Amino acid sequence: MTILGTAFGMVFYLLQVVSGESGYAQNGDLEDAELDDYYSFSCYSQLEVNRSHHSLTCTFDDPDINSTNLELEICGALLEINCLNFTKLQEVYYIKTKKFLLIGDSEICVKLGEKSITCKKMNIVKIVKPEAPFNISVVYREGANDFVVTFNTSHLQKKYVKNLMHDVAYRQEKVENNWMHVNLSSTKLTLLQRKLQDDAMYEIKVRSIPYSSDYFEGFWSEWSPSYHFRTPETKRAEETDPVLLTISISSFFSVAVLVILACVLWKRRIKPIVWPSLPDHKKTLEQLCKKPRKNLNVSFNPESFLDCQIHKVDGIQSQDEMEGFLQEAFPPQPEESEKQRLGGGVQDPNGSPEHTVITPETFRRESPLECLAGNGSACDATILPCPRSPESDENGPHVYQGLLLNPGTTNNILPPLFPLQSGILTLNPIAQGQPILTSLGPSPEEAYVTMSSFYQNQ
Amino acid sequence: TFSDVLLFVLSDFFRKIFILQLAGLVLTYNFTDCDFEKIKQKYQKTIYNDLKEYMNGAKSTQFNSTVSCNNKSDCLAEIERLTFSAPRGCAPLAREAFALRTRATFALQCPGYSRTQTNNTQAAKKTKEREITTKKCLEQVSQLLGLWGRFCRTLWKR
Numbered sequence: 052m053t054i055l056g057t058a059f060g061m062v063f064y065l066l067q068v069v070s071g072e073s074g075y076a077q078n079g080d081l082e083d084a085e086l087d088d089y090y091s092f093s094c095y096s097q098l099e100v101n102r103s104h105h106s107l108t109c110t111f112d113d114p115d116i117n118s119t120n121l122e123l124e125i126c127g128a129l130l131e132i133n134c135l136n137f138t139k140l141q142e143v144y145y146i147k148t149k150k151f152l153l154i155g156d157s158e159i160c161v162k163l164g165e166k167s168i169t170c171k172k173m174n175i176v177k178i179v180k181p182e183a184p185f186n187i188s189v190v191y192r193e194g195a196n197d198f199v200v201t202f203n204t205s206h207l208q209k210k211y212v213k214n215l216m217h218d219v220a221y222r223q224e225k226v227e228n229n230w231m232h233v234n235l236s237s238t239k240l241t242l243l244q245r246k247l248q249d250d251a252m253y254e255i256k257v258r259s260i261p262y263s264s265d266y267f268e269g270f271w272s273e274w275s276p277s278y279h280f281r282t283p284e285t286k287r288a289e290e291t292d293p294v295l296l297t298i299s300i301s302s303f304f305s306v307a308v309l310v311i312l313a314c315v316l317w318k319r320r321i322k323p324i325v326w327p328s329l330p331d332h333k334k335t336l337e338q339l340c341k342k343p344r345k346n347l348n349v350s351f352n353p354e355s356f357l358d359c360q361i362h363k364v365d366g367i368q369s370q371d372e373m374e375g376f377l378q379e380a381f382p383p384q385p386e387e388s389e390k391q392r393l394g395g396g397v398q399d400p401n402g403s404p405e406h407t408v409i410t411p412e413t414f415r416r417e418s419p420l421e422c423l424a425g426n427g428s429a430c431d432a433t434i435l436p437c438p439r440s441p442e443s444d445e446n447g448p449h450v451y452q453g454l455l456l457n458p459g460t461t462n463n464i465l466p467p468l469f470p471l472q473s474g475i476l477t478l479n480p481i482a483q484g485q486p487i488l489t490s491l492g493p494s495p496e497e498a499y500v501t502m503s504s505f506y507q508n509q
Numbered sequence: 510t511f512s513d514v515l516l517f518v519l520s521d522f523f524r525k526i527f528i529l530q531l532a533g534l535v536l537t538y539n540f541t542d543c544d545f546e547k548i549k550q551k552y553q554k555t556i557y558n559d560l561k562e563y564m565n566g567a568k569s570t571q572f573n574s575t576v577s578c579n580n581k582s583d584c585l586a587e588i589e590r591l592t593f594s595a596p597r598g599c600a601p602l603a604r605e606a607f608a609l610r611t612r613a614t615f616a617l618q619c620p621g622y623s624r625t626q627t628n629n630t631q632a633a634k635k636t637k638e639r640e641i642t643t644k645k646c647l648e649q650v651s652q653l654l655g656l657w658g659r660f661c662r663t664l665w666k667r
Binding site for chain 1: 613
């Protein structure tokens with residue numbers, strides 16, 4: 052049994068070896084090579100060319116070959132069958148079938164009768180030739196100044212060969228063989244108008260090839276039918292809107308005139324308004340005072356006030372204290388010395404007080420602040436500075452307690468400037484022997500000067 | 510004698526059993542050395558379309574996924590088992606286009622995968638009408654789609 056089994060095993064082994072792939076025909080190498088060159092052929096496949104059917108087309112490279120008795124057969128990489136025979140149509144051999152495995156290599160042999168003359172290994176998925184694109188259209192977009200090129204391909208609905216690279220070629224019809232090429236993977240292309248000649252006729256066409264990095268590879272498809280279109284005439288100068296042109300020119304000139312005027316009138320008119328110069332307050336005051344009265348001596352020179360009694364004011368005391376003090380300060384007959392003690396020209400209207408007190412309230416009441424607050428009657432009086440000219444006593448305005456009165460105030464009963472109130476202002480009883488302000492009457496009011504009084508008297 | 514005859518028969522019997530066991534071990538292929546990227550590419554470009562066409566619009570989500578795999582070689586082993594097995598209620602799927610392409614893919618991309626299996630399945634058979642696609646068959650194909658998807662995802666993780 053062992054010997055029998057061994058014998059059978061050897062027989063089967065030899066059978067397998069013999070029925071395996073041949074490749075040891077060393078003697079026929081040259082003949083095979085010559086035959087391969089003579090019967091050289093090329094094939095391409097088209098998948099799902101007719102719904103789910105694929106096609107395989109082969110032709111001999113030598114057009115002069117006598118292919119009368121020659122047949123082509125494909126074996127391997129087929130579904131459910133081993134081999135298929137080609138159908139011959141004139142000089143072209145083709146197969147239409149669904150039985151391509153699409154995996155692995157097939158062998159296509161040239162047969163003369165039952166004898167295979169030459170064979171070639173081919174992979175169906177590596178010799179794919181796509182179908183030609185179709186329905187090219189070119190649409191001009193006036194607003195965008197470009198041309199939108201669109202086309203269609205049947206591979207968009209296929210299962211296998213879906214990814215294609217498209218080659219769009221266009222040229223001006225007058226110029227021969229000057230094709231411009233654009234590669235794209237989509238079915239839409241935009242051509243800029245500025246890259247094309249104006250008012251010219253153009254021809255455009257498209258072809259496809261399987262994407263190189265895809266599983267399927269192959270050759271370029273046939274060109275699509277050409278499409279012809281004409282580029283518009285660009286009237287760029289003439290198409291300019293005249294209204295727009297007029298407006299732009301007038302605007303330019305207006306701006307130019309404004310710039311010139313600004314430069315010319317800058318120093319005289321514009322700059323004083325934009326950046327007015329601040330006047331010197333002393334000079335302004337002198338100007339204000341100079342204008343209304345030529346014979347009015349106004350000066351801030353301290354030497355002009357040598358004949359005036361000027362007393363320094365120290366502080367303010369409480370009311371009770373000062374009320375008592377005032378009672379003592381204002382006896383019926385004021386003395387000269389007491390008057391000298393009055394600093395700032397404060398006097399009691401009833402007599403010459405020993406010590407005159409000015410209350411802040413009264414001071415405030417009669418102060419220019421009340422004038423600013425709108426108390427008109429209180430603002431009617433204005434203090435006249437010392438010295439006064441004799442002429443002003445007679446012909447000039449009336450003076451009341453050293454105050455220059457407006458004409459309207461002479462008929463009014465003028466209250467004392469500083470009646471006795473709380474919050475008393477103490478005076479510095481210095482400079483004895485110095486005359487009291489002669490401009491002040493027997494009342495304890497104190498004269499004061501305000502800029503507003505000067506301004507009012509204008 | 511009788512004992513000699515009995516001994517001869519039993520030895521022959523056990524020998525066949527031994528040979529069958531060896532054949533079983535040989536037929537269980539180890540997919541470790543396969544070119545997984547090319548297998549994945551062939552699946553995406555050809556086998557997937559066949560599986561979807563077989564499902565004929567039926568959604569794979571309506572079936573429960575009962576089979577899974579852990580790694581690339583394990584997934585291929587499961588795919589082979591499901592593709593060429595014949596569960597009860599469903600005729601063998603080995604004659605379908607996706608099965609033939611699966612076997613051809615394994616033969617090309619897995620060194621040592623049996624070529625004889627490819628030849629046998631591609632041999633002309635007396636075709637009988639394709640059996641009506643049952644729900645069992647759809648379920649099995651749905652499982653195959655899941656396994657192939659799992660296989661592709663394991664390659665993304667690399």
